[in-house]
Amino acid sequence: MPAPEQFRLIFKHIDEPGYTNDLACYVRNGGYEVLKKSVARKPEELVDEVKKSGLRGRGGAGFPCGVKWTLLDRKSGKPIYLVVNADESEPGTFKDRYIIHNDPHQLIEGIMITCFANKVERAYIYIRGEFPEGARILEKAIAEARAANFCGPNILGTGYGCEIYVHRGAGAYICGEETGLIESIEGKRPYPRIKPPYFPAVLGLYQCPTIVNNVETLCHVKHIADRGGEAYSKIGTPNNTGTRILCVSGHVQRPGYYEFEVGKITMGQLLFEVCGGPLPGRTFKAVIPGGSSAKVLKFGERYKGKRKSGAEMVEYDWGLEDIPMDFDSLAMIGSMGGSGGVIVMDDSVSMVEALANINAFYSHESCGQCTPCREGSLWMKKITSRMVHGEARTEDGALLKSVADQIAGRTICAFGEACAWPTQSFIAKFGDEFKAYPEAKKAPRAAAAPELV
Amino acid sequence: MNLQAETLRKIDEVIPHYPVKRSAALPLLHLVQEDQGFISNEAIEWIADRLEIQPINVYELVTFYPMFRQKPIGRRHIKVCRTLSCAIMGGYRTCAEFQKQFGTGLGEVSPDGEVTVEFVECLASCGTAPVVMIDDHLHEKVDAARARELSDKIKGEAKTANR
Ligand SMILES: Cc1cc2nc3c(=O)[nH]c(=O)nc-3n(C[C@H](O)[C@H](O)[C@H](O)COP(=O)(O)O)c2cc1C
Ligand code: SF4
Ligand code: FES
Numbered sequence: 001m002p003a004p005e006q007f008r009l010i011f012k013h014i015d016e017p018g019y020t021n022d023l024a025c026y027v028r029n030g031g032y033e034v035l036k037k038s039v040a041r042k043p044e045e046l047v048d049e050v051k052k053s054g055l056r057g058r059g060g061a062g063f064p065c066g067v068k069w070t071l072l073d074r075k076s077g078k079p080i081y082l083v084v085n086a087d088e089s090e091p092g093t094f095k096d097r098y099i100i101h102n103d104p105h106q107l108i109e110g111i112m113i114t115c116f117a118n119k120v121e122r123a124y125i126y127i128r129g130e131f132p133e134g135a136r137i138l139e140k141a142i143a144e145a146r147a148a149n150f151c152g153p154n155i156l157g158t159g160y161g162c163e164i165y166v167h168r169g170a171g172a173y174i175c176g177e178e179t180g181l182i183e184s185i186e187g188k189r190p191y192p193r194i195k196p197p198y199f200p201a202v203l204g205l206y207q208c209p210t211i212v213n214n215v216e217t218l219c220h221v222k223h224i225a226d227r228g229g230e231a232y233s234k235i236g237t238p239n240n241t242g243t244r245i246l247c248v249s250g251h252v253q254r255p256g257y258y259e260f261e262v263g264k265i266t267m268g269q270l271l272f273e274v275c276g277g278p279l280p281g282r283t284f285k286a287v288i289p290g291g292s293s294a295k296v297l298k299f300g301e302r303y304k305g306k307r308k309s310g311a312e313m314v315e316y317d318w319g320l321e322d323i324p325m326d327f328d329s330l331a332m333i334g335s336m337g338g339s340g341g342v343i344v345m346d347d348s349v350s351m352v353e354a355l356a357n358i359n360a361f362y363s364h365e366s367c368g369q370c371t372p373c374r375e376g377s378l379w380m381k382k383i384t385s386r387m388v389h390g391e392a393r394t395e396d397g398a399l400l401k402s403v404a405d406q407i408a409g410r411t412i413c414a415f416g417e418a419c420a421w422p423t424q425s426f427i428a429k430f431g432d433e434f435k436a437y438p439e440a441k442k443a444p445r446a447a448a449a450p451e452l453v
Numbered sequence: 454m455n456l457q458a459e460t461l462r463k464i465d466e467v468i469p470h471y472p473v474k475r476s477a478a479l480p481l482l483h484l485v486q487e488d489q490g491f492i493s494n495e496a497i498e499w500i501a502d503r504l505e506i507q508p509i510n511v512y513e514l515v516t517f518y519p520m521f522r523q524k525p526i527g528r529r530h531i532k533v534c535r536t537l538s539c540a541i542m543g544g545y546r547t548c549a550e551f552q553k554q555f556g557t558g559l560g561e562v563s564p565d566g567e568v569t570v571e572f573v574e575c576l577a578s579c580g581t582a583p584v585v586m587i588d589d590h591l592h593e594k595v596d597a598a599r600a601r602e603l604s605d606k607i608k609g610e611a612k613t614a615n616r
Contacts, residue, residue, distance in 0.1 A: 091536045091575040129483075129520045130576050132589040165470045168483055170518035173574065185471075187478035187504075189517045206472060249538035249579035256580045292537055292575075341579065343538055357537050361574055451545040452537075 003269035004260065007235070009243045010219045011259045014102050021137055023144035026105035032150050034226040038113045039158050046117035050221060052229030054241035058095075059085050059176075059214030060291065060339050061414075062327040065221070069118055069211060071201040078208040082115055082123040083185065083200075085214045087169060087176035089128055090291035091361060092341025095245040095257055096215040100127070100134040104141035108164065110218035112151055113225050115162045118211060122163050126181050129170040138166050173365035177413050178212040179204075180367065191369050192413035216245060237263035238310075240326035244340055248275050251282065251346035263329065267297075268321025271344060282346040282448075286430070287320070289330055290338025292358055293418035295425035297323075303333040335425075348448040351430040352392075352437045355400075355422060356384035356453040362419035370411040377419045379403050387434075388453050392441055397434030401427045454499045460488040464503070474504045478514055482521055491522045519573075526569035527562045529607055532586040533595075535572040538579035543596055547583045548572060550597040554604035567611050 013019040013029065026032070038046055051066030072080060084107070088096040099107055111123055127135050142164050146152040153161040167185050169175045179198055180190035182205050197203060204210025220242055224232045233241045240262040249255050253276030260270075271277065271284065278284050284299045303318045307329075323329055327337040345354060363381035368374045380403050387396055404423035407416045427434060456464075467480045481500045486492055492515050501508040515521045533539075533548040548559075551570045557563035560571055578584045581593035585600070592603060 088577045089575065092538055092579050094577045094579050097577050128577070129518070130573070130586065133591075167470075167476075168479065170479060170483070170514075171520035171573070172518050184479065185476055186473065187471075187475035187506075187510075187514075189513055247580060249582060250541055255582075288537075343579070345541060349541055354537060354541070357535075357540050361536055364574060450541050450543055452540045 001269070003273040004264050006259050007243050007261045007264075008259050009223055009235075010099065010106070010216060010245060011257065014098050014257075019102070021102055021104055021141065023105060023141070023148060026103070027148075031105050032109055032145075032148075034222050035109050035112050035116075035150060036156060038225045039116055039156055039160065043117045043119060046113065046225060049224055049229035049232075050117070053220075053224040053232040054229075054239065055217065055220050055224060055232070056240070056327060057214055058216035058220070058244070058340065060090060062337060065213065065217055068201065068213075071199070072118065072211065073202045073209040074119075076202075076209060079122065080118060080120045081205045081208055081210040082111065082118065082120045083178075083181060083205060083210055083212045084111060084123060084125040084218060085176065085178065085181060085212055086125050086127040086131070086134075087173075087181065088131075088215070089173040089176045090293065090339040090341060091358075092247060092249055092288065092291050092343040093339040094247045094249075095340060097131065097134065098257060099215055099219060100131065101137060104137050105145065106219050106222060107138075107215055108141055108145050108151065110220070110222040111164060112145075112155070112162065114211070114213070114218055114221050116155075116160060117221075120162060120211070123165070124185055124205070125164065125166045126175065126185060127166060127168055128175070129168050132168075135166050135168050142166070172367075173361075174367045174413075174415060177415060180413065181212065182210065189367070191367055192415070194412050236261045237324070237326060240328055244325070244337075246270060246325060246340050246342055248342045248344065250344035251279055251284070251348070252344050253277055253279060260325070263324045263326030265325050266321060267323045267325060268319075270325060270342070272321070275344075278346050282348060284344065285347050285349060286345045286351065286354075288335075288341075288343040288345075288422075289323075289325070290336045291341040292343065292361065293421055294330075294338045295335040295421050296429060297333070297335060298429045301429070305332065307332055348446065348450065349452070350437075350440075350449065351426055351433045352384065353388055353452040355426045356381070356388050358422045359384045359419075360453055362415075362422075366415065366419065370416065372407045372410045373416045373419060376403050376407040376416075380419070380423050385453055387437060392438040394435050394438055396437075397427045397431050400434075454485075454495060456485065456488050460484050468504075475506050475510070477504060478506070478511060479518075482511070482514060482518075486521060490525050493523070525562070527567050528611070529568045530586075530588055531568050531570045532573040532576075533570065534574070534576045534578075534582070534584050536575035536579075538575070539583040542582035544583035546597050547585060547595050547600045550600035551585075551604060554601060565611075568607065 055065040056062040174180045175190045179193035184190040200210040244262045306313045330337045359381040363377040366377045404420040407420040468477045497511045555563040585592045585595045
């Protein structure tokens with residue numbers, strides 16, 4: 001079956017010749033009309049539209065956005081904050097960068113609708129430190145929007161006011177985790193908080209109720225307010241509504257960003273048709289479907305089981321190529337849609353070395369609060385890096401697995417899972433390659449094999 | 454502390470963005486580092502004083518967040534992405550080429566004082582791997598040949614600046 005056409009909702013103007021990131025261009029293309037419509041409605045209605053839309057968070061966990069908003073403690077009498085997660089730090093993910101650089105007003109409009117719907121009067125955009133140009137673009141865009149009365153005091157003459165500030169991070173991945181991010185805005189080390197009691201919706205920024213949403217999620221809010229929740233929910237597939245930006249990197253002919261209706265395209269269509277297949281003379285070996293912490297998938301593997309289709313349970317028997325790219329299908333086969341970052345590796349890559357690269361990332365980024373995560377991520381890195389640079393042993397795979405198995409479920413934040421899943425899945429699926437590595441290492445290195453650690 | 458008037462103005466502007474002064478610690482560290490090139494002990498005390506917190510509360514940020522440094526670096530900062538998508542597309546070769554061009558080790562100031570080459574983690578541009586940030590600017594698809602071109606450009610700009 002041929003791949004469907006892209007459905008460019010969020011990325012409608014990305015790559016459009018002549019489209020610039022200033023207010024005039026945005027307004028010329030119909031910008032801020034949805035905000036004007038929205039501030040004339042009741043805030044509760046807007047929250048309802050988002051609930052009806054079925055929108056799920058695009059930052060990693062896929063949590064329903066409308067449900068998150070209804071969890072807010074609105075009775076505390078404290079101010080409610082919105083924190084925009086623009087940390088974009090999960091390896092393999094590069095969508096928020098393009099929104100921020102090329103269409104910042106789309107984000108600001110989404111933020112303002114969200115703030116109005118939830119009676120928020122102050123929002124912070126937490127942008128990773130490595131986006132200095134992005135931070136400048138956002139500050140300029142906010143100033144433009146403020147001058148035109150789309151944010152700031154007395155928005156569009158309604159009497160409602162809301163300020164947006166940009167807060168820059170400084171190179172730490174853990175700031176992407178929502179409670180670590182909140183600590184970071186408070187001027188502290190980004191140590192994630194323990195939940196309960198520190199659910200952001202109740203005890204978030206400055207111990208006030210706080211919404212944390214990803215950049216792409218908030219852009220969708222604009223389109224939901226525009227089309228209506230019901231109409232938006234018809235895009236995509238049931239429980240996986242709307243569009244999703246898939247960021248493809250690694251060994252394909254045409255890496256890049258592609259926006260499709262969620263669940264309407266399969267992994268095979270994406271990698272072979274849309275991305276042009278493997279590089280000349282190579283074959284696909286493995287793919288990580290949702291940012292580097294998602295469990296790896298192996299080409300040639302089959303996935304079988306039962307799944308819900310409408311009200312019925314049906315059998316499925318899929319090859320990797322048949323997997324629909326949506327939250328539920330990817331979770332069903334034991335991985336996740338995560339942040340939408342699809343990393344492709346071909347036969348030039350050694351799985352031991354790829355894991356060593358990933359482990360170096362996670363051990364560098366553990367915040368160090370929890371012993372299983374701090375020590376476990378370090379040992380997984382030490383073992384894989386010794387396998388590559390020092391002596392490798394056939395039993396190292398089993399050793400790695402035993403370390404990884406002791407992390408997940410025993411930590412303050414989901415980083416524990418994020419750092420254990422790569423090791424667990426690489427060993428589960430490529431265990432033979434780990435066993436054979438000591439021998440394989442003795443052979444001369446193939447010219448195409450990239451250095452990874 | 455000898456901060457430029459513009460830096461001081463930005464500091465005054467950013468503190469009221471927050472209901473709690475301590476929140477301005479990261480913005481102040483960025484501003485001071487942009488002004489001075491690194492974060493000295495004097496800067497830590499100055500920021501603490503300005504935000505009415507203890508110096509340890511600033512120091513613990515400098516030692517945690519990778520972007521803050523306590524020593525000067527070369528005039529230009531070359532940050533090569535080390536993470537998976539860049540590495541499988543040849544990022545390690547790119548990094549080695551920059552080091553060769555400037556005769557320098559990782560994280561050091563090159564002998565001519567011109568650059569510091571470093572590995573950093575994913576820069577969120579994996580689709581155009583391998584990527585490199587030079588100062589504030591991102592460069593995409595930087596293979597070894599492109600790394601040589603960029604190095605030549607930096608060397609050329611250094612000559613003009615010294616004249
Ligand atoms: C270790 C870790 C890193 C994360 N990094 C990011 C990130 O860079 N960007 C992001 O939007 N969410 C990130 N998240 C998810 C956030 O904690 C949070 O769920 C998300 O921002 C919520 O927004 P959403 O519901 O709109 O997806 C991360 C989570 C964890 C555990
Ligand atoms: S799981 Fe890891 S990153 Fe998360 S709080 Fe614990 S040590 Fe920090
Ligand atoms: S892996 Fe290099 S930019 Fe993401």
